Amino acid sequence: MNSFENIVRQGDDFIAQLRSRRCARVFIISGPSGVGKDAVIERLKESEVDTHFAITATTRQQREGEVDGQHYYFVSAETFAEWVANDQLLEHASVYENRYGVPRDPVVAALRRGQDVIVKIDVQGAAAIRTLVPEAVSIFLAPESMERLHARLSARKTDDVGQLARRFAEAGIELERANEFDYVVFNETNGILRAVSEIRSILLAERAKLDQPTIEI
Numbered sequence: 001m002n003s004f005e006n007i008v009r010q011g012d013d014f015i016a017q018l019r020s021r022r023c024a025r026v027f028i029i030s031g032p033s034g035v036g037k038d039a040v041i042e043r044l045k046e047s048e049v050d051t052h053f054a055i056t057a058t059t060r061q062q063r064e065g066e067v068d069g070q071h072y073y074f075v076s077a078e079t080f081a082e083w084v085a086n087d088q089l090l091e092h093a094s095v096y097e098n099r100y101g102v103p104r105d106p107v108v109a110a111l112r113r114g115q116d117v118i119v120k121i122d123v124q125g126a127a128a129i130r131t132l133v134p135e136a137v138s139i140f141l142a143p144e145s146m147e148r149l150h151a152r153l154s155a156r157k158t159d160d161v162g163q164l165a166r167r168f169a170e171a172g173i174e175l176e177r178a179n180e181f182d183y184v185v186f187n188e189t190n191g192i193l194r195a196v197s198e199i200r201s202i203l204l205a206e207r208a209k210l211d212q213p214t215i216e217i
Contacts, residue, residue: 018210021210022207023213023214023215024110024113024114024115024116025135025206025207025212025215026111026117026129026135026215027116027117027136027138027139027203027206028119028129028130028137028138028139028181029119029139030121030125030138030139030181031140031141031142031174031187032123032149032170033153033170033171033174034143034152034156034171035141035143035149035152035171036141036143036187037141038120039192040141040192040199041053041118043192044118044199047196048118048200050115051116052113052115052116052117053117054102054107054117054118054119054120055072055103056072056073056100056102056125057072057075057089057101057102057103058073058075058080058098059075059076059098059100060074077099080101083101083103084101087104088103088104089103089104090104090132091125091129091132093124093125096163096166100121100125102125102129107217119136123177126138126180126181127177133217135213137182137206138180138181139182139183139199140177140178140180140183140185141187142186143186143188144188144189144191146171146172146175148188148189149168153171183202185202
């Protein structure tokens with residue numbers, strides 16, 4: 001029979017092997033315009049303190065209450081074009097006549113530190129990230145109804161009637177792409193805490209998997 005010391009040594013060696021399987025992951029949170037992605041991300045930051053939240057660069061105008069370097073990197077069209085030319089973005093796309101993209105270096109640095117990365121991005125960008133990082137776990141944030149989504153878009157008061165109609169029509173198209181994602185979470189009225197809790201459950205479950213992919217970008 002093995003001695004106590006041998007059992008401890010062998011057991012601890014195996015536990016160390018289990019711990020070594022843990023790899024930094026990339027999580028995508030996406031959904032149609034107006035579904036509440038920004039609000040969900042702000043809530044997630046309160047509990048995911050050791051997670052790197054990728055910040056998107058955009059050429060659109062800064063909205064009231066938004067902080068440069070916290071919500072987005074607000075850059076000129078010239079700067080954005082330079083970043084594209086120098087391959088400094090993981091992905092980039094034109095959305096509603098503005099350009100959006102995720103800077104590469106902060107994400108790569110976080111993964112090398114062993115930090116999980118959460119990327120909040122539109123549906124078009126999510127597809128590009130999944131192509132670049134097939135191991136990424138994608139979560140689609142869905143509205144409780146199209147009527148409620150329209151109310152949220154209208155409440156922003158950032159678009160004229162024509163722009164609002166265009167955003168709403170595009171949201172319907174984006175909604176149909178939910179099947180491309182690994183998970184769906186509903187962000188219902190007064191239900192943001194539940195949505196955040198469900199997303200955290202997904203993060204915890206994925207982190208606990210025995211087979212962890214090594215991500216290289």
